[in-house]
Amino acid sequence: MIIDKVRIFDGTAMLGPGAVEFADGVITRVLTEPAAASDAPAPASASASASASAEVIDGTGLTLLPGLIDAHTHVFGAESNLELALAFGVTTELDMFMGPPELTQALCTAAGERADLADMRSSGLVASAPGGHPGHAMPLLPTVAGPDEADAFVAARQAEGAHFIKIIVDDGANHGMSLPALDRATVTALADAAHRRGLLTVAHVSAGWSARLALDSGVDMLTHLPLEAALDDAFVSRTADGKRVAIPTLAMLEASAPETPSRSRTGRALADDPRVVGYLPDHARTAIAEGHEGLCVEKESSEHHFTHALASVARLHRAGVPVLAGTDTNYRPDRACPVVHGASLHTELALLVEAGLTPAEALTAATSAPAAHFGLSDRGLIAPGRRADLVLVEGDPTQDITHTRSIEAIWRGGVRFDREAYRERTASGTGGTRA
Numbered sequence: 094m095i096i097d098k099v100r101i102f103d104g105t106a107m108l109g110p111g112a113v114e115f116a117d118g119v120i121t122r123v124l125t126e127p128a129a130a131s132d133a134p135a136p137a138s139a140s141a142s143a144s145a146s147a148e149v150i151d152g153t154g155l156t157l158l159p160g161l162i163d164a165h166t167h168v169f170g171a172e173s174n175l176e177l178a179l180a181f182g183v184t185t186e187l188d189m190f191m192g193p194p195e196l197t198q199a200l201c202t203a204a205g206e207r208a209d210l211a212d213m214r215s216s217g218l219v220a221s222a223p224g225g226h227p228g229h230a231m232p233l234l235p236t237v238a239g240p241d242e243a244d245a246f247v248a249a250r251q252a253e254g255a256h257f258i259k260i261i262v263d264d265g266a267n268h269g270m271s272l273p274a275l276d277r278a279t280v281t282a283l284a285d286a287a288h289r290r291g292l293l294t295v296a297h298v299s300a301g302w303s304a305r306l307a308l309d310s311g312v313d314m315l316t317h318l319p320l321e322a323a324l325d326d327a328f329v330s331r332t333a334d335g336k337r338v339a340i341p342t343l344a345m346l347e348a349s350a351p352e353t354p355s356r357s358r359t360g361r362a363l364a365d366d367p368r369v370v371g372y373l374p375d376h377a378r379t380a381i382a383e384g385h386e387g388l389c390v391e392k393e394s395s396e397h398h399f400t401h402a403l404a405s406v407a408r409l410h411r412a413g414v415p416v417l418a419g420t421d422t423n424y425r426p427d428r429a430c431p432v433v434h435g436a437s438l439h440t441e442l443a444l445l446v447e448a449g450l451t452p453a454e455a456l457t458a459a460t461s462a463p464a465a466h467f468g469l470s471d472r473g474l475i476a477p478g479r480r481a482d483l484v485l486v487e488g489d490p491t492q493d494i495t496h497t498r499s500i501e502a503i504w505r506g507g508v509r510f511d512r513e514a515y516r517e518r519t520a521s522g523t524g525g526t527r528a
Contacts, residue, residue: 094481094507099152100489101125104159104461104474106453107491113157114147115481118507123475155501156489159460159475160184160482163438164340164467165316165419168213170196172203174425174434175210180372180515181435182484182497184505187257187419187467188215189295189316190227192234194253201254208508211435212482214467216259216295217250220283222273226263229272237275243282247290257293257467258283260312262303267390274303280310293467295340299389301328308332314466316340316419317389320350320397323404333412338466341406342389343444344437345421349390350399359447360431360440368498369436372512374519376426377433384429389421406448415466416450418442418459439498452494481507 094115101108101123111125166186168174178186191197197215204213220243221228223236237246247258260283265272275283280296287294288311295314296307301322307315308331315332318324318341324332332339348360363369364382373381380386390397410416420437424430432440438459445455464473472480487499503510 094504095147095149096152096157096483096485097149099485100156101475102156102158102453102456102491103476104464105457107489113475113483115483115504115507118481120475120477120479120481123477150485150502152485154487156486156491156496157475158182158456158484158486158490158497159473160480160484160503160505161438161459161497162418162463162469162473163187163420163422163434163441163459164417164463165189165342165421166434167191167421167423168200168215168434169423169425169428170200171425172200172210175200175204175213176515177374177377177433178211178435179209179503179505179510180512181369181439182486182500182503183211183435183438184482184484184503185212185214185469185472186434187463188213189259189297189421190219191215192218194218198254208505209510211505214256214469216257217253217255219259219261219297220246220275221261222275222279225273225275226261226265226268226270229265229270237279237283240278240282243279244286247283247286247292251290251292255292257295258287259295259297260284260307261297262307263297263299264303267299269391277306277310280306280312284311284313304328308335308337312337314338314340314417317342317421318346318402318405320346320390320399320401322396323401324408326408329405329408329412329414332409333414338415338417339406339409340417340419341402342419342421342441343402343406343448344432344441345389346402347399347440347444348431349388350397350402353398356399359443360437363436363440366498368500369439372516372520373433373436374426376429377424377436380424380429380433381431381436384431386428387423387430387432403444403448406445406450410448410450410454415462416445416458417463417466418445418455419463439495442494442497446494451491453491455494456490456497
């Protein structure tokens with residue numbers, strides 16, 4: 094397969110017009126116009142130099158992107174969520190809590206083998222305090238009562254196939270409750286145990302105090318941001334100096350924060366975007382437009398402002414802290430979460446740009462950056478030897494980030510996803526098709 098005369102965003106920058114060739118699920122050649130001045134073939138000749146059996150797609154007016162990576166999702170064991178993700182160009186999801194372990198293992202295996210689903214990595218079961226969030230509602234969930242139990246907890250998760258360790262630092266206040274939370278010594282012990290086993294740690298933080306505790310404890314990545322206040326300069330500086338990573342989940346935070354007269358919710362607008370709605374199942378469209386389940390803040394407060402999260406992302410980004418695109422979708426067909434798989438990553442990209450990233454930087458946050466920081470060395474870039482996880486879109490999303498929604502084609506491991514068949518089989522009859 095050759096995609097010729099196409100703009101190429103390789104995961105870090107726009108290379109300019111050229112051609113990309115892939116075979117057997119792997120990118121084999123990337124030719125760009127600067128190469129035409131040397132001894133390498135010019136992009137325009139890529140189709141002529143290919144074997145007679147190679148299919149050539151004319152990419153004029155289009156942009157080729159690496160497959161998108163959502164760095165924070167909740168799949169809930171549903172294959173349909175991974176298919177929905179793939180239908181919107183998300184070729185890999187990083188699941189941040191799923192069980193039971195045998196179901197997680199089975200779905201990770203299926204996702205790794207099937208080209209009609211987004212690939213998946215998972216933390217499996219999360220570390221949390223006895224009686225805390227979310228264990229208060231899940232009595233069979235294993236918990237960590239103190240530092241002495243940290244090593245055994247991490248060892249058990251690794252034995253179950255966890256790809257990283259998720260740690261919950263949350264006292265339930267955002268859910269209108271007062272719950273026990275892990276203390277600093279226990280979070281530190283969990284992070285140390287994970288690092289000894291070569292596992293990354295991701296901390297769910299719910300407020301300023303929990304973000305500071307996670308930072309003090311040596312956790313690698315912080316997911317979510319406080320809504321009650323923007324992160325201060327001292328915290329941001331320490332985060333940068335410690336080479337930590339942020340997954341702000343702006344799509345979820347925007348849906349959770351009270352709406353204000355000064356800005357409408359970007360995520361809700363997906364339900365009326367003709368480039369999106371034609372590929373949404375009815376229940377997903379309804380969830381985006383009207384749903385309120387599964388939000389990370391369920392108790393409205395006059396102190397909660399989404400602008401605080403936007404300001405925090407801007408400060409983190411300016412300080413050089415890697416910011417990854419993650420939605421925190423916990424949607425499923427029986428759960429009306431307004432942040433849905435696949436489609437809501439396009440909201441996340443728009444919100445990252447609103448926070449101050451350039452469109453190209455937002456694309457990096459959803460491609461090469463999560464691949465690099467989660468050790469996915471086979472994807473995230475358009476380069477020879479990388480997986481042929483690719484998304485072809487109309488226009489130039491480095492100029493207008495919403496062009497990522499105008500999807501022309503998706504390949505997962507070199508296999509083209511039949512998006513039109515997906516639309517005909519599952520999508521809403523209430524909307525149009527691509528603009």
